[in-house]
Amino acid sequence: xxxxxxxxxxGQKLGSGHQLAAALTPVSTSANPGRLQSFYxxxxxxxxxSDLRYSLFQANGIRLPKQEQNSWxxxxxxYWNAVGELVRFEEAPSRASWVKVFNAWKETANQxxxxxxxxxxxxxTVPCLYVVGRYLRHFARQADAELASQxxxxxxxxxxxxxxxxxxxxxxxxxxxxVLNRMFTLCLTDxxxxxxxxxxxxxxxxxxxFKTYFKLNTIGLSKNLLRALNAQSAxxxxxxxxxxxxxxxxxxxxxVIHFLDENYAEAEQHLAEAWRMCHRSAMKNRExxxxxxxxxxxxxxxxxxxxxxxxxxxxxxxLYRPLCNCxxxxxxxxxxxxxxxxEEEFVKRRIYLPLERGRDIALRNLFRKVFIAGGFEEPKDGxxxxxxxxxxVGEFAAAVRIGTHADxxxxxxxxxxxxxxxxxxxxxxxxxxxxxxxxxxxxxxxxAAFPGTGV
Amino acid sequence: MSSTQPQxxxxxxxxxxxxxQKSSVLEEDDEFEDFPVEDWPQEETEQGATANGTDAxxxxxxxxxxxxxxxxxxxxx
Numbered sequence: 186x187x188x189x190x191x192x193x194x195x196g197q198k199l200g201s202g203h204q205l206a207a208a209l210t211p212v213s214t215s216a217n218p219g220r221l222q223s224f225y226x227x228x229x230x231x232x233x234x235s236d237l238r239y240s241l242f243q244a245n246g247i248r249l250p251k252q253e254q255n256s257w258x259x260x261x262x263x264y265w266n267a268v269g270e271l272v273r274f275e276e277a278p279s280r281a282s283w284v285k286v287f288n289a290w291k292e293t294a295n296q297x298x299x300x301x302x303x304x305x306x307x308x309x310t311v312p313c314l315y316v317v318g319r320y321l322r323h324f325a326r327q328a329d330a331e332l333a334s335q336x337x338x339x340x341x342x343x344x345x346x347x348x349x350x351x352x353x354x355x356x357x358x359x360x361x362x363x364v365l366n367r368m369f370t371l372c373l374t375d376x377x378x379x380x381x382x383x384x385x386x387x388x389x390x391x392x393x394x395f396k397t398y399f400k401l402n403t404i405g406l407s408k409n410l411l412r413a414l415n416a417q418s419a420x421x422x423x424x425x426x427x428x429x430x431x432x433x434x435x436x437x438x439x440x441v442i443h444f445l446d447e448n449y450a451e452a453e454q455h456l457a458e459a460w461r462m463c464h465r466s467a468m469k470n471r472e473x474x475x476x477x478x479x480x481x482x483x484x485x486x487x488x489x490x491x492x493x494x495x496x497x498x499x500x501x502x503x504l505y506r507p508l509c510n511c512x513x514x515x516x517x518x519x520x521x522x523x524x525x526x527x528e529e530e531f532v533k534r535r536i537y538l539p540l541e542r543g544r545d546i547a548l549r550n551l552f553r554k555v556f557i558a559g560g561f562e563e564p565k566d567g568x569x570x571x572x573x574x575x576x577x578v579g580e581f582a583a584a585v586r587i588g589t590h591a592d593x594x595x596x597x598x599x600x601x602x603x604x605x606x607x608x609x610x611x612x613x614x615x616x617x618x619x620x621x622x623x624x625x626x627x628x629x630x631x632x633a634a635f636p637g638t639g640v
Numbered sequence: 641m642s643s644t645q646p647q648x649x650x651x652x653x654x655x656x657x658x659x660x661q662k663s664s665v666l667e668e669d670d671e672f673e674d675f676p677v678e679d680w681p682q683e684e685t686e687q688g689a690t691a692n693g694t695d696a697x698x699x700x701x702x703x704x705x706x707x708x709x710x711x712x713x714x715x716x717x
Contacts, residue, residue, distance in 0.1 A: 587712075
């Protein structure tokens with residue numbers, strides 16, 4: 186990352202939105218530790234506009250239409266103020282404040298938005314929106330943390346303060362969502378021909394809002410974005426025409442939104458696509474995708490992650506393996522223990538509900554073992570052997586005793602076993618009926634007793 | 641059912657404060673990260689990296705036919 190003016194010059198000369206956006210990235214780097222300082226001290230409040238006009242355009246030999254040039258000067262003037270607040274953290278920490286940084290940055294964002302809506306900024310510069318939007322979120326969170334710590338210093342005790350601060354603890358982040366929303370609309374509603382449209386920025390700005398809504402726990406608002414995108418879908422390019430960083434992130438969040446609505450089939454579709462397109466070395470993101478994809482698979486196709494799949498993700502292996510093992514072996518007691526051992530983590534990641542459905546699969550596998558243990562009927566002349574399809578309810582009761590680790594003497598209630606059986610039959614995991622008067626379960630013949638499992 | 645359940649459940653309530661701190665830290669790194677590059681070729685995707693383009697072999701059936709059925713059938717009686 187070169188100096189701010191160099192980045193601006195290169196971006197404009199090359200027509201590279203990312204190079205240009207680098208100019209608006211408010212950090213110093215190890216290669217250029219004085220990057221922010223030297224930008225801040227190149228001018229002062231009295232001469233800022235004319236200095237900017239010179240350093241951005243005349244000195245670089247860049248000519249733009251007057252209106253566009255004025256927009257950039259306004260944007261960089263707001264940016265200069267924000268950088269001034271940032272520089273203070275190094276030079277006068279006692280007077281530095283993240284709230285001030287946020288406010289100044291919000292002004293930068295507003296100037297940028299104005300530049301696009303009425304100031305003639307061209308669509309290829311849209312990566313500037315991504316960078317400014319990202320740092321808007323970042324500074325908002327810093328500002329909220331700063332406000333929270335000031336509050337707890339001021340009024341350390343008393344429950345009432347806790348309640349009040351709880352309600353407003355994300356005040357700046359909420360303020361940020363309103364600005365991000367305007368960025369989203371700015372991209373979505375651009376009517377220019379698609380080659381020069383801000384529509385290319387629509388998924389990236391959507392993702393910024395998704396992340397923010399998840400953070401604020403107002404995930405329901407994401408659906409407004411999806412509705413708006415849907416309404417415009419005829420005018421949007423296909424998703425796979427967008428850069429993968431935009432689409433993978435988008436697919437992940439859409440998948441999780443469906444997941445939380447318990448639409449596991451749809452969730453799986455989106456998450457699987459995110460998984461397939463994700464960059465191989467983005468370990469953290471791959472882990473997050475799998476965290477939700479695994480419960481989806483369990484619910485929709487009843488399949489489990491292999492050791493090979495989870496090998497690169499020890500945390501997921503630890504989270505899911507005990508459950509998977511119990512499901513496979515039909516170990517109901519072990520399943521319950523694993524659910525309660527992982528409960529805190531499952532609830533926090535909001536995966537408890539679908540995982541709980543794994544118990545039916547564990548039970549199915551346990552009863553399937555009863556069926557297989559029953560062996561075959563005497564083969565009638567020449568016919569291939571068929572499995573015994575009339576199984577006493579008592580055998581299933583014995584299996585439940587084994588599966589729940591109940592001891593020899595404890596009674597397993599036959600009514601309860603019948604209830605478990607009829608549940609599995611109702612859910613289509615098992616095919617047959619209970620002949621109560623004979624104490625028998627009569628299962629489907631011809632490899633259809635436990636649909637999809639080969640027997 | 642299992643006797644371990646009530647015991648395990650009792651544990652979390654003993655140290656609520658500690659847990660709250662822990663979970664807020666975890667929340668931070670729960671967020672989907674920005675990718676360091678904007679786009680990448682197919683070869684660098686998960687799909688491109690698997691030989692035949694499918695990851696079917698990474699998911700396995702949920703039941704297990706390996707365990708000794710005989711043992712189990714003895715136990716059933």
